[in-house]
Amino acid sequence: xxxxxxxxxxxxxxxxxxxxxxxxxxxxxxxxxxxxxxxxxxxxxxxxxxxxxxxxxxxxxxxxxxxxxxxxxxxxxxxxxxxxxxxxxxxxxxxxxxxxxxxxxxxxxxxxxxxxxxxxxxxxxxxxxxxxxxxxxxxxxxxxxxxxxxxxxxxxxxxxxxxxxxxxxxxxxxxxxxxxxxxxxxxxxxxxxxxxxxxxxxxxxxxxxxxxxxxxxxx
Amino acid sequence: xxxxxxxxxxxxxxxxxxxxxxxxxxxxxxxxxxxxxxxxxxxxxxxxxxxxxxxxxxxxxxxxxxxxxxxxxxxxxxxxxxxxxxxxxxxxxxxxxxxxxxxxxxxxxxxxxxxxxxxxxxxxxxxxxxxxxxxxxxxxxxxxxxxxxxxxxxxxxxxxxxxxxxxxxxxxxxxxxxxxxxxxxxxxxxxxxxxxxxxxxxxxxxxxxxxxxxxxxxxxxxxxxxxxxxxxxxxxxxxxxxxxxxxxxxxxxxxxxxxxxxxxxxxxxxxxxxxxxxxxxxxxxxxxxxxxxxxxxxxxxxxxxxxxxxxxxxxxxxxxxxxxxxxxxxxxxxxxxxxxxxxxxxxxxxxxxxxxxxxxxxxxxxxxxxxxxxxxxxxxxxxxxxxxxxxxxxxxxxxxxxxxxxxxxxxxxxxxxxxxxxxxxxxxxxxxxxxxxxxxxxxxxxxxxxxxxxxxx
Numbered sequence: 001x002x003x004x005x006x007x008x009x010x011x012x013x014x015x016x017x018x019x020x021x022x023x024x025x026x027x028x029x030x031x032x033x034x035x036x037x038x039x040x041x042x043x044x045x046x047x048x049x050x051x052x053x054x055x056x057x058x059x060x061x062x063x064x065x066x067x068x069x070x071x072x073x074x075x076x077x078x079x080x081x082x083x084x085x086x087x088x089x090x091x092x093x094x095x096x097x098x099x100x101x102x103x104x105x106x107x108x109x110x111x112x113x114x115x116x117x118x119x120x121x122x123x124x125x126x127x128x129x130x131x132x133x134x135x136x137x138x139x140x141x142x143x144x145x146x147x148x149x150x151x152x153x154x155x156x157x158x159x160x161x162x163x164x165x166x167x168x169x170x171x172x173x174x175x176x177x178x179x180x181x182x183x184x185x186x187x188x189x190x191x192x193x194x195x196x197x198x199x200x201x202x203x204x205x206x207x208x209x210x211x212x213x214x215x216x217x218x219x
Numbered sequence: 220x221x222x223x224x225x226x227x228x229x230x231x232x233x234x235x236x237x238x239x240x241x242x243x244x245x246x247x248x249x250x251x252x253x254x255x256x257x258x259x260x261x262x263x264x265x266x267x268x269x270x271x272x273x274x275x276x277x278x279x280x281x282x283x284x285x286x287x288x289x290x291x292x293x294x295x296x297x298x299x300x301x302x303x304x305x306x307x308x309x310x311x312x313x314x315x316x317x318x319x320x321x322x323x324x325x326x327x328x329x330x331x332x333x334x335x336x337x338x339x340x341x342x343x344x345x346x347x348x349x350x351x352x353x354x355x356x357x358x359x360x361x362x363x364x365x366x367x368x369x370x371x372x373x374x375x376x377x378x379x380x381x382x383x384x385x386x387x388x389x390x391x392x393x394x395x396x397x398x399x400x401x402x403x404x405x406x407x408x409x410x411x412x413x414x415x416x417x418x419x420x421x422x423x424x425x426x427x428x429x430x431x432x433x434x435x436x437x438x439x440x441x442x443x444x445x446x447x448x449x450x451x452x453x454x455x456x457x458x459x460x461x462x463x464x465x466x467x468x469x470x471x472x473x474x475x476x477x478x479x480x481x482x483x484x485x486x487x488x489x490x491x492x493x494x495x496x497x498x499x500x501x502x503x504x505x506x507x508x509x510x511x512x513x514x515x516x517x518x519x520x521x522x523x524x525x526x527x528x529x530x531x532x533x534x535x536x537x538x539x540x541x542x543x544x545x546x547x548x549x550x551x552x553x554x555x556x557x558x559x560x561x562x563x564x565x566x567x568x569x570x571x572x573x574x575x576x577x578x579x580x581x582x583x584x585x586x587x588x589x590x591x592x593x594x595x596x597x598x599x600x601x602x603x604x605x606x607x608x609x610x611x612x613x614x615x616x617x618x619x620x621x622x623x624x625x626x627x628x629x630x631x632x633x634x635x636x637x638x639x640x641x642x643x644x645x646x647x648x649x650x651x652x653x654x655x656x657x658x659x660x661x662x663x664x665x666x667x668x669x670x671x672x673x674x675x676x
Contacts, residue, residue, distance in 0.1 A: 025618055028654045065659035082661050095655075141640065142289015189286070202296045209286035210644065219647065 018050040018075045027081045029066040029095065031217040033059060034079045035184060036099070036119055037070075046118035051075050055111045058087035059119075061095050062102030070115060091116055098185050126151045126175040127160050129182035134162040137211035144169035144204055151175045169208065170199040184216035238315040243445075244302055244323065245335050246275045247645060248520070249571030249676035251449055253302070255316075261304075268301030268324060276333060276641070279648065280671050281656070288644030291332070291637050293325050300324065300331055308442055310412050320442050332637040335573030336441065342580035342633065343437045349587055351482040351489060351499075355576060356417075356434040357444050360474035360568045361451060362427045363401060367459040368674070375666055376468075376673035381426025382460055387472060389423050401458055402428060408450045414443045423533065424472035434479070437576050444572040465672045466524040466567035470663045473527030474568040475534055478579055481560040490559040495542065496551050496593075503561060504540050504593035506586020506629075507549055507579070511538045511565065513627030515613055516620040516646055517578040518566040521676070522653045523668045527567055528615050530602040535564050538611045539601040540593065546601040548613065565613065569676055574642075581633035617650050 018041055022034035041050055053072040060067045060083070069087060071078040089107035093099045099119040105112030123129065130149045137143055145165025150172040151158045157172075171178065173196040180186035181196060188209055192198065198205065213219050240261040242253040252275050256264075273294050279285050293300065304321040312318040322340075323331040330337035346353055363382035364371065371379055383398030402419050409416050415433035422429045430451075432443050448464060455462040467473040482489040482499060490500040507514075519525055527534045535548035542551045550562040566575045585591065597610065604610050614620040624630060625643045654660065658667035 025616055027660060028651060064655065064657050065662070065665070066654060140289075203290035203294060206284075206286040206644075207289040210288065213287065213647070213651070217651075 018077050020077045020079065022079045023081050026079075027066070027068070028217050029059075029061065030068045030079050030081045031219065032095065033068055033070060033119070035216070035218050036121070037077055037079070039183065040118050040121040043121060045121040046114065049114035049118045050077055053111065053114055055088040055108060056085070057111060057115045058083045058090040060090065060092050062092050063094075066095060072115070089115070096187065096190050098180070123176070123179040123183055123185060126178040126182070129179040130160055130162065133182035133211070133215055137214050138163065140207060140210055140214065142203075142207045143211060144200065147171070149178060151178055169204050172197045181212065182215065184212070187216055188212035237311070237317040239317070241312060241316060241318040242269060242302060242304060243318055243320045245445055245571055245573060247333070247335070247571065247574070247642070248280055249445070249569070249574070251445060265304055265306065268303040270299040271302050271323070272297045273300050279645075279652065280675050281652065283652070285645050285648045287648050288640050293331070301326065312412070320445075332635050333641050335571055335577070336438065338577040338634065338638065339437050339441050339573050339580065342577055342584060345584050346482070346580060349584065350484055351587070352484070353437050353580065353583070354434045354481050354483060355437050355440045356479040357432050357440060357572070358475075358477040359430045359432065359444065359447060360422055360427060360476065361430075361462055361464050362424060362468050362474060363398065363455065364426055364461040365397070366461055368456060368461050371461045371673070376463075376669040377666065379461065383421070383426060385425050387424040387427060388421060390420055394421055401454060401460060402430075404454045404458065405430070405451055408454060409447060412446065412450070414447060416447075422474070424469070424474070427472065427474060434481075437580060441572045441576050463673045464568045464676065466519070466521065466569045467526040467664065468669075468673065472532065473534060475527065475564065476566040476568045476570055476575065478563040478566060478575065479560050480563065480579060480583065482583070488556055488559050490553070490561065491556045493554065496553045497559070499587065500551060500553065500559070500561065501593040502586045502591055503583045504549060504551065504586065505591030506584070506589070507561070507563065507582040508538055508540060508594055509591055510578070510582040510585060510627060510630050511548060512611065512614055512620075512623035513630045514578040514582060514624070515565065516617070516624040516642060517574045518570060519617075519620060520571060520574070520646065521569050521672055522617060522649060522658065523664070523672055524567040524569055525616055526664065528613060535601065536613055536615070537597075537601045537604055538613055539597040541597040541601065544597060544601060547597050548601070551596070569672060571676065577634065578630070581630055585629050585633055617646055621646050621650070
């Protein structure tokens with residue numbers, strides 16, 4: 001898992017944002033790209049790329065056929081599934097590792113570097129991410145009443161609780177791992193393979209998977 | 220425990236002791252899951268049932284846990300549910316082996332709400348409460364290949380040789396002996412098992428065949444349908460060939476599973492009227508049209524199911540009906556006191572027979588109970604209709620179908636929230652697995668689909 005510095009929304013967040021459009025009936029990779037770029041715009045990340053960039057970038061998964069085309073033009077960003085036309089640049093990335101590069105970009109290096117930077121917005125602090133996650137997913141049918149989050153940081157364990165009621169679900173991990181899952185930068189089931197720990201029933205893992213889809217893919 | 224009478228399809232009572240008994244029931248993907256037990260074990264559990272982990276409703280075709288929904292209270296940390304055999308279905312499958320189909324029940328005696336067979340029974344009973352009995356038949360399409368299943372596996376189920384030649388030739392009788400031998404062996408086995416079949420023929424694609432099962436009550440027909448698929452697989456294994464029920468096993472023609480349904484009361488066909496569709500038929504059509512978008516997720520359950528939906532290629536592409544109109548999704552055969560029926564043409568051959576029938580029955584029951592009005596029938600060709608025709612397209616992707624079922628209040632009422640939530644989540648999981656584990660939506664037919672769907676469901 002890659003480490004990323006944490007920031008909070010600043011003045012850039014109030015700039016006129018670029019517009020992100022994705023396909024109707026979009027594939028998961030298109031949804032992931034679109035959601036990530038929306039998050040980047042929301043916190044004012046990489047405005048020189050998203051607000052003013054121009055060109056077409058092919059984004060390909062390094063180990064599956066997943067692919068999409070990102071077109072930037074005058075503050076409009078379009079994400080479409082598949083690669084159907086020659087692109088100005090190509091990024092081959094690991095979709096399970098926050099778009100880390102799997103090989104050097106092809107084509108327009110500046111454009112490629114710019115989009116890659118836009119796809120890796122810094123994550124918020126874990127407790128802010130958890131709060132947003134809880135707000136976005138608490139309406140899912142069957143979600144536990146209470147989410148207990150324990151962050152194991154350099155200053156020792158810190159705990160936060162969200163919601164009220166008899167049914168609790170506990171998640172523990174590093175601040176980065178928690179922020180990754182709660183923002184959708186990481187997929188819950190993948191994170192369980194890399195150190196995130198949960199305490200609850202199998203049923204709760206199931207419904208929390210739906211919650212992970214919600215924040216990662218907006219489905 | 221089953222309340223229906225012994226089905227016509229049940230074979231003769233075993234005359235010699237069996238060495239083993241095979242317990243059969245479909246999971247959610249449609250092929251039989253179960254296990255083979257000793258006669259002593261069977262005797263000990265035939266009344267009380269056999270414990271199965273609820274995992275059988277939670278494992279996908281790639282052996283992964285299916286996540287994405289909030290399990291109801293009967294599902295938890297791999298709780299057990301009971302499979303209770305329906306003794307009316309006991310047959311001698313082959314010398315020394317008996318087979319029996321069962322249903323899944325909770326420990327408190329309630330049926331498992333997502334048990335496919337229980338769902339069909341519940342909806343057939345609902346129909347009976349309205350005064351009707353349903354008679355159902357099915358056309359099973361499948362494709363045969365020369366290679367053994369071991370050879371097919373080694374090739375990733377690609378580039379196989381269609382059995383009977385490389386041409387698709389509907390109705391041609393000049394088929395080679397290997398193809399005829401296979402079908403005759405299948406029908407011999409069906410006769411031995413007491414499964415009533417009516418016809419078989421070659422179909423549109425190379426290696427493709429259609430086998431028609433005789434009309435029966437919904438539960439019996441579902442049982443026979445599931446068993447016929449098992450027989451077709453076993454005969455293929457015996458003859459070193461391969462058979463698949465994928466909705467589109469090659470880039471050629473797809474394959475479906477048309478369901479024919481009529482309703483009776485006091486021995487009279489209630490779909491019959493002298494001059495066209497009866498009022499009951501029109502209400503049933505109204506229900507089937509109103510629920511078709513939502514029912515698509517049951518009729519087209521897998522990623523590949525949607526590759527069939529191509530205009531002018533056979534399957535319906537619009538939510539439409541018409542008298543004797545095979546381009547529409549529902550074909551009404553009207554005006555005959557015996558043969559008046561509805562042909563529901565949407566399901567793919569990869570469907571779970573029980574879920575498909577449950578969905579159709581839900582539409583029919585809703586239509587009659589709510590006196591739904593049939594929309595205007597389509598007299599023209601129902602493919603390639605312009606956007607302003609007023610005729611909706613059938614959801615042409617699994618995500619569109621997921622949304623349609625999730626938002627279908629009528630199907631939620633008749634199939635149950637628990638089933639709808641489960642099925643929506645499991646199909647979303649399938650969509651996610653396809654895209655993130657190697658499927659290629661832009662390929663004509665991706666290798667991931669062949670590996671996942673060729674042998675099952």
